[in-house]
Amino acid sequence: MDGRERDRDGAGRARSARPRDGLGRPLEYGADGVARQPEGAVRAPGETVAEAQRLLDAGMPFHAHEVFEDAWKSGPPEDAALWRALAQLAVGLTHAARGNAVGGARLLRRGAGALAGRGNAYGIDVAGLVAWAGELAERVEAGERIGAAAEAPRLSGPV
Template sequence: MNARDRDDAGRARSARPRDGLGRPLPYGAQGVERQPEGVARSPRETTREAQRLLDAGMPFHAHEVFEDAWKSGPPSAAPLWRGLAQLAVGLTHAARGNAVGGARLLRRGADALAGREDAYGIDVAGLVGWARELAGRVEAGEHIDAAAEAPGLSGPRGTPGGPGPA
């Protein structure tokens, strides 16, 4: 590998494989396929792909999907997608055992989303409640499993209208 890995456009981008929580692995190790960057998806495609990744215990990768949405979508929707990305990164840190960072990002995302109207079928108020409750458990030292704690973006998991399994 070069001293600094680059993507096809010449931008700095680590070529190291990553695990399901986005942690870098040694070169040559078997990792989880990375999300392509800069993909323009419809809001429905964004939520569907992010939910799939959350349900699979890969919130780091879901954050990348939300990041694409905030960078490629209309500026008026950017705060929603940015807040959702913060929730995904908060869950990532919590599952990695970083209680301080996990709780902080979960609360930051919840604060960014608080008071926003539901959009694109996303249960904003439900996600705000989920994030604040999880932040408290993270701070209390509870071990967090990313797949088990994954929120339903359009409602509680396992309920009518909720996309994820119970």
């Protein structure tokens, strides 16, 4: 370490106060970063989907994953697997956009596997996301470089 004490929250839990870029990579202290999502935010399911879509469209899947993580931790237990799977898809896209093909493809497939066979909930196009994740995982493994915003999935189906 550089002699700096670990960043801690009010309860003493380790928290990184380092700024992050749009893909969630830590930047040097004092650098301009992307605003972090408020940790532990409780949102209604529709608000979760809308905020995550906004972040995905902006090329910030790491931040979308934080929104899904809040939903799985604060929502009803019967919805936890849905939100966790969506968080895995967002992290898979994060890794793929960072150039980590192995990790990206693995998380995209893990999230798709957890979603497969589920019915649509909260307007989420489950079948569309499963297809998107499988196709993107194949392209990433084939060596295609991808951009997070250009590859952002549509969470909701056509209206």
